Amino acid sequence: MEIFPGLWIIERHGQAYLYREADRFTLVDAGITGIAPKIFDALGAQGGRPEQLHTIILTHHHADHMGGCAELVESTDAQVMAHALEAPVIRGDQQPPEAQITEIERPFHEQAVKATPPAAPARVDRELDDGDEIDLGGGALVVHVPGHTPGSIALYLPAKRVLFTGDAAARLPDDRVIAGVFNVDPAQTRESFCKLAELDFDVACFGHGKPLDKDASRAFRRAAERLG
Ligand SMILES: [Zn+2]
Numbered sequence: 001m002e003i004f005p006g007l008w009i010i011e012r013h014g015q016a017y018l019y020r021e022a023d024r025f026t027l028v029d030a031g032i033t034g035i036a037p038k039i040f041d042a043l044g045a046q047g048g049r050p051e052q053l054h055t056i057i058l059t060h061h062h063a064d065h066m067g068g069c070a071e072l073v074e075s076t077d078a079q080v081m082a083h084a085l086e087a088p089v090i091r092g093d094q095q096p097p098e099a100q101i102t103e104i105e106r107p108f109h110e111q112a113v114k115a116t117p118p119a120a121p122a123r124v125d126r127e128l129d130d131g132d133e134i135d136l137g138g139g140a141l142v143v144h145v146p147g148h149t150p151g152s153i154a155l156y157l158p159a160k161r162v163l164f165t166g167d168a169a170a171r172l173p174d175d176r177v178i179a180g181v182f183n184v185d186p187a188q189t190r191e192s193f194c195k196l197a198e199l200d201f202d203v204a205c206f207g208h209g210k211p212l213d214k215d216a217s218r219a220f221r222r223a224a225e226r227l228g
């Protein structure tokens with residue numbers, strides 16, 4: 001599905017976003033293990049070839065976001081980027097930190113775990129930090145949003161007025177925008193969400209839930225007020 005010209009969501013449990021600039025494609029998150037054919041189909045539908053997948057930016061290390069990464073780099077020259085705190089986990093050199101699952105979250109978490117095949121470790125070529133700029137959409141800014149995981153990032157494209165939230169935020173089926181769930185540090189997640197609510201953007205692309213294609217930062221500000 002196209003969100004706006006040049007930006008597509010690859011819909012599958014573990015959403016990935018494909019961004020086209022001229023003959024170069026960037027993926028924000030890499031979906032679950034087994035997603036590669038679907039990504040290549042989406043590329044092909046735009047007249048692209050696998051070699052044109054230039055960059056893969058991972059918002060964090062969870063298997064529903066990095067699952068497809070290893071298989072994608074096998075057949076492309078894509079450069080993989082992730083926050084420096086996530087990189088050792090993505091590479092398989094470090095155990096993932098454990099999330100504090102609340103009682104309310106538990107049944108949903110069990111469901112999500114069941115739906116997510118394990119992810120193969122993947123290469124990380126560039127380690128990111130807060131404030132780094134990536135050559136995407138006129139300059140994409142890395143926003144460190146710890147809490148869901150220690151090295152979670154959002155990606156802010158001010159020139160395009162787009163925010164990729166990873167799992168620092170989500171959109172529920174009833175359209176409400178919420179701070180991320182299944183967090184390593186829930187208080188930090190709330191702080192990070194409020195940080196995102198201070199940015200100015202029209203379009204929000206979530207790790208889970210339908211993209212918001214207008215007035216997105218207003219929805220974030222309302223949600224931040226509810227957090228108190
Ligand atoms: Zn996650």
Ligand SMILES: [Zn+2]
Nearest residue numbers: 062064167207
């Ligand atoms: Zn997720």
